[in-house]
Amino acid sequence: MAEVTEQDADHGHGSVYRVAGALTITRAATTQRELDSLPDPITIDLSDIDRMDTVGAWIVYRTVRDRGAKVIGASRDEVSLLKQVGEFDAPARVVPDEPHNFIAGVRELGEWVVDAGRTLIGLLGFFGATLIAFAAVIRRPRRFRLNAVVQRFDVVGVRALGIIGLMSFLIGIVIAQQGSVQLAQFGAEVYTINLIGRITVRELGTLMTAIMVAGRSGSAFAAQLGTMKITEEIDAMRTIGVSPVEALVIPRILSAVVMMPLLAFWSMLTALIGGGIFVWLSLSIPPLAYIQHLHDVIPITDMWVGIIKAPVFGFIIALAGCFQGMLVQGNSEEVGSRTTTAVVQSIFLVIVLDAVFAVFFSSIGWV
Amino acid sequence: MTSVPKELDPAEIPPNCQPIITVRGLRNAFGEQVIHNDLNLTVCRGEILGVVGGSGTGKSVLLRSIIGLQTPETGEIDVLGENMVGRTEDEAKNIRRRWGILFQNGALFSTLTVAENVEVPIREYFPFIKPPLLDEIASYKIAMGGLPPDAGPKYPSELSGGMVKRAGLARALALDPELLFLDEPTAGLDPIAAAAFDQLIKSLQERLDLTVFLITHDLDTLHAICDRIAVIADQKVIAVGTIPELLALDHPWIQEYFNGPRGRAAAENYKEGATA
Numbered sequence: 001m002a003e004v005t006e007q008d009a010d011h012g013h014g015s016v017y018r019v020a021g022a023l024t025i026t027r028a029a030t031t032q033r034e035l036d037s038l039p040d041p042i043t044i045d046l047s048d049i050d051r052m053d054t055v056g057a058w059i060v061y062r063t064v065r066d067r068g069a070k071v072i073g074a075s076r077d078e079v080s081l082l083k084q085v086g087e088f089d090a091p092a093r094v095v096p097d098e099p100h101n102f103i104a105g106v107r108e109l110g111e112w113v114v115d116a117g118r119t120l121i122g123l124l125g126f127f128g129a130t131l132i133a134f135a136a137v138i139r140r141p142r143r144f145r146l147n148a149v150v151q152r153f154d155v156v157g158v159r160a161l162g163i164i165g166l167m168s169f170l171i172g173i174v175i176a177q178q179g180s181v182q183l184a185q186f187g188a189e190v191y192t193i194n195l196i197g198r199i200t201v202r203e204l205g206t207l208m209t210a211i212m213v214a215g216r217s218g219s220a221f222a223a224q225l226g227t228m229k230i231t232e233e234i235d236a237m238r239t240i241g242v243s244p245v246e247a248l249v250i251p252r253i254l255s256a257v258v259m260m261p262l263l264a265f266w267s268m269l270t271a272l273i274g275g276g277i278f279v280w281l282s283l284s285i286p287p288l289a290y291i292q293h294l295h296d297v298i299p300i301t302d303m304w305v306g307i308i309k310a311p312v313f314g315f316i317i318a319l320a321g322c323f324q325g326m327l328v329q330g331n332s333e334e335v336g337s338r339t340t341t342a343v344v345q346s347i348f349l350v351i352v353l354d355a356v357f358a359v360f361f362s363s364i365g366w367v
Numbered sequence: 368m369t370s371v372p373k374e375l376d377p378a379e380i381p382p383n384c385q386p387i388i389t390v391r392g393l394r395n396a397f398g399e400q401v402i403h404n405d406l407n408l409t410v411c412r413g414e415i416l417g418v419v420g421g422s423g424t425g426k427s428v429l430l431r432s433i434i435g436l437q438t439p440e441t442g443e444i445d446v447l448g449e450n451m452v453g454r455t456e457d458e459a460k461n462i463r464r465r466w467g468i469l470f471q472n473g474a475l476f477s478t479l480t481v482a483e484n485v486e487v488p489i490r491e492y493f494p495f496i497k498p499p500l501l502d503e504i505a506s507y508k509i510a511m512g513g514l515p516p517d518a519g520p521k522y523p524s525e526l527s528g529g530m531v532k533r534a535g536l537a538r539a540l541a542l543d544p545e546l547l548f549l550d551e552p553t554a555g556l557d558p559i560a561a562a563a564f565d566q567l568i569k570s571l572q573e574r575l576d577l578t579v580f581l582i583t584h585d586l587d588t589l590h591a592i593c594d595r596i597a598v599i600a601d602q603k604v605i606a607v608g609t610i611p612e613l614l615a616l617d618h619p620w621i622q623e624y625f626n627g628p629r630g631r632a633a634a635e636n637y638k639e640g641a642t643a
Contacts, residue, residue: 025543028504029495053543054511054575055504062503084574088510092502094482096520330524331477 014041020048023056031059040067047073057081065089126323130253133245145251152255156217160263164212168267171208172200172274180283189283193290194297196275202302205268206260207354210313213260214346218321221252222342225325226335234326244326253318260314261307268306301366309357313350320346375612377407377597377604384411386445387546387578388433393442395428402428404602406442412545415572415579416607417589419624420599426582427471429599430550433580434468435459447546464492466546467539471554473531475523481534482519485509488541505541512537513567529560533567540571547572549581553588565591586625586633598624610634 015038023031023046035042044060046052061082063069074082098104137144179195225248228234234244276290285293324342328334361367373379380386388410395403402425410416420426431437433444435451444451449462475484485505489496496504509519512533523531532552539547552568553561569592572579583589589596590610597607600620606613613621624630 025489025493025496028500029493029497032496032500054507055543058504058507059500062500081574085507088507090506090510090516092482092499092506093516093519094486094498094502094505095480331522333478 014043015039016043016045018045018048022051023049023060024051024053025055028055028059031056035059035063040069042067042069044069044071045073046071046075046078049075049078052078052081054081054085057085061085061089122327123319123323126326127319129245130249130319133243133250137246137250143246145247148247148251149254152251153259155220156213156252156255157259157263160213160216160259161266163216164209164263164267165270167212168200168205168208168269168271169274171204172196172271172276173278175199175204175271176275176278177282180279190285190293192279192283193275193285193293196272196279197294197298198302200271200275201268201298202305203354203358205271206264206306206310206313207350209260209264209267209310210317210350211347213256213263213314214317214321214343214350217252217256218317218346219339219343221318221321222325222339223335225249225322226328226338227332229326229328230330230332230335249322249326252322253315256314256318257311258314260317261310264306264310268303299366301361305357305361305366309354312353312357316349316353317346320349371606371616375606375608375616377409377607380409381411384409385413386410387412387447388580389443389445390429390433391443393429393432393444394440395425395432395437396440401602403432403439403442406599406603408597408604408607410578410580412578413576414594415568415581415592417593417596418580418582418599419584419589419596421620424599425602426599427550430548430580430582434466434548464542465544466548467542467544468548469532469535469539469550469552471550473523473535475531475534475538477523480520480522481509481514481526481537482506484523484534485538485541488538492542505537508537508540509534511540511571513563529556529564532556532564536567540575543575545576545578547577547579549579549583551582551584553583553585558587561585562587562591568592586630587636590633590637 017035017038019031042063044063046060057078060069060071064071064082065086071082099107176192176196180189180192183189183191183195225234228248234248237244237247272294276287279285279290280287321342324338324345328338374381378391386409388408390406390408393403393406394401406429408429418426418429428437432439432442433446433451435454439452442452447462447465449458451459451462454462475481476487479487482502482505485508486501489501489504506516506519510516514530514533514537518526518530518534523534526534536549536552539549547568549568553564556564565588568579568581571577572592581588581593595607595609596613597604598613598618598621599605600618605618606616606621610625614625616622625634
C-alpha cells in the first residue's frame with residue numbers, strides 16, 4: 001500500500017510520494033487525500049506499482065499538471081498510460097451554466113408568464129381544433145370511429161363504476177353521520193335526510209365524480225397521448241393521413257362527455273343509499289320512509305343542476321388531459337409532469353366552473 | 368445438424384485462452400418458447416468477440432443472462448471467475464464493478480446530464496471520490512468516449528443518436544472495467560459514424576486492455592474489429608471462430624450471412640481497406 005516519505009533531511013526536495021501495489025480507482029480517494037496533504041514540490045515514485053488504471057493515471061497526471069510534480073520510476077506502460085489520459089484532458093463541466101440570483105429570478109418569472117400565455121393560447125387553439133374535428137365528423141359521419149368511442153366508454157365509464165360507487169357510498173355515510181351529530185343538538189335529526197339528499201344530488205355527486213374521473217381518466221389520457229408523442233406514433237398517424245385529433249382526441253372527449261352524467265347519477269344514487277343505510281341503522285328511519293322523505297325535499301331542479309354540470313366537467317377534464325398529452329416533447333420525465341399538470345388543471349377548472357354554475361343556477365331561481 | 372470441427376466447437380476452450388466468460392449448458396425459455404438449449408460459449412481475456420445471429424435467435428437474451436438480468440432455467444455462467452447463477456445482490460455487486468455495459472439505445476438517465484450519467488457508477492461504488500477529482504474523471508471519460516468537452520453539461524435529449532452511444536460508452540467505461548458488453552453499438556449510426564465507433568472500440572480495447580463482448584448485425588464491424596465470431600442459430604452457439612474459419616463450414620445460415628450480397632461487399636471493403 002501507499003508509503004509516504006517526507007524527506008526532511010534536505011528541505012530542497014519537498015516530499016516523495018511512493019505507492020506500492022495497485023494505483024486504481026479503488027484507492028483513488030485515499031491517494032488524492034494523501035497527495036493533497038503533502039507539501040510542494042512533490043516527487044511521485046511509481047517504481048513499486050504493479051497495476052495502474054486510468055483513474056490512478058489521472059490522479060498522477062493532474063498532480064503533475066496542477067502542482068508541477070515530478071514522476072520517477074514509471075515503467076513504459078505507465079508512461080504511455082499517463083500520456084494517453086493526458087490526451088483526454090478537457091475542461092470539466094458537469095451541469096449547464098446558469099446565471100444565479102436576481103437575473104435567474106427575473107428570467108424565471110418571464111418564462112413563467114410566457115409559458116402561461118402560451119398554454120392559454122394553446123388551449124384555445126386545441127379547443128378550436130377539437131371543434132373543427134367534431135364538425136368534420138358530423139359532416140361526414142363515416143369518419144366517426146365508433147369502435148374507439150365504445151372502447152373508451154368501457155374504460156372511462158363502466159370500469160369506473162366500482163370505485164365511484166364505493167367512494168360515493170362512503171361519502172353518503174360520512175355526511176349522514178356528521179350531519180346527524182350536529183343536527184341532534186337541535187333535536188332535528190330528521191333533517192339529516194334533507195342534508196344528504198340536497199348536498200349529494202346538487203353538488204357532491206357530480207363534483208366527486210369529476211375529481212375521480214380527472215384522476216382516473218384525465219391522467220390516463222395525458223399519459224397515453226404523451227407516450228404516443230414520444231414514440232412518434234402521433235407523427236406516424238399524421239403522415240399516414242389520419243388526423244390525431246379525430247382518431248385520439250374526439251373519442252376520449254366524447255366518452256368523458258357522455259359518461260360523466262351517467263357516472264354522476266350513479267354517484268348520487270350510491271351516496272343516497274349509503275346515507276339511507278346510516279339513517280336506517282342509526283336513526284331508525286326505515287328505507288321506505290327515507291325514500292318518501294327524499295322525494296318530498298329534493299326538488300327536481302336539484303337533479304338538473306347536478307346532471308347539467310356533468311358533461312361540461314367531463315369535457316374540461318378530457319380537453320385538459322388530451323391537450324397536456326399532446327404538449328409532451330423530449331423525454332419520458334415530461335410525460336409524468338404533463339400528466340400531473342393535466343390533473344391539477346382539470347380539477348382546478350372543474351371547481352372554478354362549479355362556483356360559476358352555483359351562482360348561475362341560483363340566479364335563475366333553481367334554489 | 369452440421370458437424371463442426373473441434374477447434375470451432377463452442378464447448379472447446381481454444382489454446383492460449385484465459386476464459387473470462389464461460390457459459391455451459393445454458394437453457395432459457397419463455398413459457399413454451401425455448402430460446403436457448405444447451406448453449407456453450409467461452410470468451411477469452413483480451414479478445415473482441417462478436418456475437419451474430421438472426422433476429423429473434425436470443426442474442427440479447429444471452430447478454431441479459433450473462434449480466435444477470437435474466438435468470439436461466441438451467442446452466443452455468445461464470446464471469447471473471449465467479450459463478451453468476453443464484454448469486455445474491457451483494458455478491459453480484461463486486462462483479463458489476465468490474466464490467467461496463469452499453470445498452471442498445473444508450474439507456475442514459477434522462478434527468479441527468481452526460482457528465483452526471485458518467486458519475487453515477489463512480490458515486491455508487493466510490494462515494495469518497497469528490498469533486499473536483501470526480502468531475503475531472505467524468506470529463507476525461509467523456510473525452511475517451513470521443514465526445515467534445517461541451518457534451519458534458521448536456522442532457523441526453525439534446526444529443527444525436529451517435530452521441531448518445533458515445534455517452535453510453537463513457538458511462539460503461541466509468542469504473543475502468545476489464546470487460547465491456549456492447550449491444551449493437553453501431554445500429555442506427557450512419558456508416559461514417561459507425562466506422563468511427565468501430566475504431567474507437569478497437570483503440571480503447573488496445574489501450575485499456577479490455578475484453579469486449581459485442582452483439583452486432585453490422586458486417587463491417589465484424590470484419591474490422593472482431594477477433595472471433597460466435598454464431599447463434601438453432602437455440603445454441605453453433606460455431607466460434609474467425610471469418611475464414613466460419614466460411615469453411617457449410618451451415619446454410621453462415622453461408623448466407625457472410626456470402627450474401629452484403630456480406631461479400633463488407634468483405635471486399637475490408638480487403639481493400641487492409642491493402643490500401
